[in-house]
Amino acid sequence: MAAIVVEDIRKSYGDLTAVDGVSFTVAEGEFFGILGPNGAGKTTTLEIVEGLRRPDGGSVRLLGENPFPRNVKLLPRVGVQLQASAFFEKLSAREQLETFAALYGVGPARAREVLDLVGLADKAETREDRLSGGQRQRLSIACALVHDPDVVFLDEPTAALDPQARRNLWDVLRAIQARGKTIVYTTHYLDEAEVLCDRVAIMDSGRVLALDTPAALVRGLDAPVRVVLERGALAAATAAGLPGADEVTEDDQSLTISTRTPAPLLSALAERGTLDGLQVRTATLEDVFLHQTGREYRA
Numbered sequence: 001m002a003a004i005v006v007e008d009i010r011k012s013y014g015d016l017t018a019v020d021g022v023s024f025t026v027a028e029g030e031f032f033g034i035l036g037p038n039g040a041g042k043t044t045t046l047e048i049v050e051g052l053r054r055p056d057g058g059s060v061r062l063l064g065e066n067p068f069p070r071n072v073k074l075l076p077r078v079g080v081q082l083q084a085s086a087f088f089e090k091l092s093a094r095e096q097l098e099t100f101a102a103l104y105g106v107g108p109a110r111a112r113e114v115l116d117l118v119g120l121a122d123k124a125e126t127r128e129d130r131l132s133g134g135q136r137q138r139l140s141i142a143c144a145l146v147h148d149p150d151v152v153f154l155d156e157p158t159a160a161l162d163p164q165a166r167r168n169l170w171d172v173l174r175a176i177q178a179r180g181k182t183i184v185y186t187t188h189y190l191d192e193a194e195v196l197c198d199r200v201a202i203m204d205s206g207r208v209l210a211l212d213t214p215a216a217l218v219r220g221l222d223a224p225v226r227v228v229l230e231r232g233a234l235a236a237a238t239a240a241g242l243p244g245a246d247e248v249t250e251d252d253q254s255l256t257i258s259t260r261t262p263a264p265l266l267s268a269l270a271e272r273g274t275l276d277g278l279q280v281r282t283a284t285l286e287d288v289f290l291h292q293t294g295r296e297y298r299a
């Protein structure tokens, strides 16, 4: 069953069209990513689906309900983490969560449980303003989960985190999905969405340019595999003569062989003993973005 059905939603702010006819469906238990550069319309789309904004046109069904205007039937079933989180002043992580739990009519035991889930059990008694950026981000996700909602919305949960904190948070997000939750999240990190999401919608200028599993989007490009060698490992002319080599390019650092048949090329390179430092690169979601828009992806 679909957890979310979005049909042709639109939203303008004055002359600016922020969301320009967006449609998608999210299945129950799915990890769905809305991706795109800054200003693509991700947050506006998410806020409309959450019921925080009224669309100018189109329709949204969230767990079978219309989320706007504020639909109280949905509140116990939906968890929302906003881009800018607000906490109660001077409370510890545990007290924050117990307060949120109480607002939802949930007992304090649940606060402990979600602290564990987001990996903050050892910070339970630390005041929110003394947590690191990554820990605060995890606390705000815990607040969105405290009432055990079925659908969780996260707006850029990994923005502004260092790489290690980002990866820790990935484990948290995977643990949430493993509990059967539907997750809808926005990000401008395409590499991250590629590893986390079941399906992604790539947005730009208020529209969905592409929507599918990351693997299907990349496969659909039918892009060659690039085999990268250190410069000097092989002469360009020799590389061009190898079986499977379609195109050879060189720069100061490396020699790149494009191929659509990597197996014979890699065995020819192995026979020559040139595998040291070799890298094999396949297309990524950034290439999908380039293909769709004709411009490089800039988060």
Ligand SMILES: Nc1ncnc2c1ncn2[C@@H]1O[C@H](COP(=O)(O)OP(=O)(O)OP(=O)(O)O)[C@@H](O)[C@H]1O
Residues within 6 Å of the ligand: 013, 016, 017, 018, 036, 037, 038, 039, 040, 041, 042, 043, 044, 045, 188
């Ligand atoms: N309340 C508002 N009033 C006027 N313009 C807005 C408002 N909110 C968003 N916009 C504009 O609408 C466009 C889409 O914004 P939105 O926040 O939805 O994009 P986004 O993809 O989430 O970007 P970001 O990653 O920067 O949050 C942007 O050009 C933004 O400046």
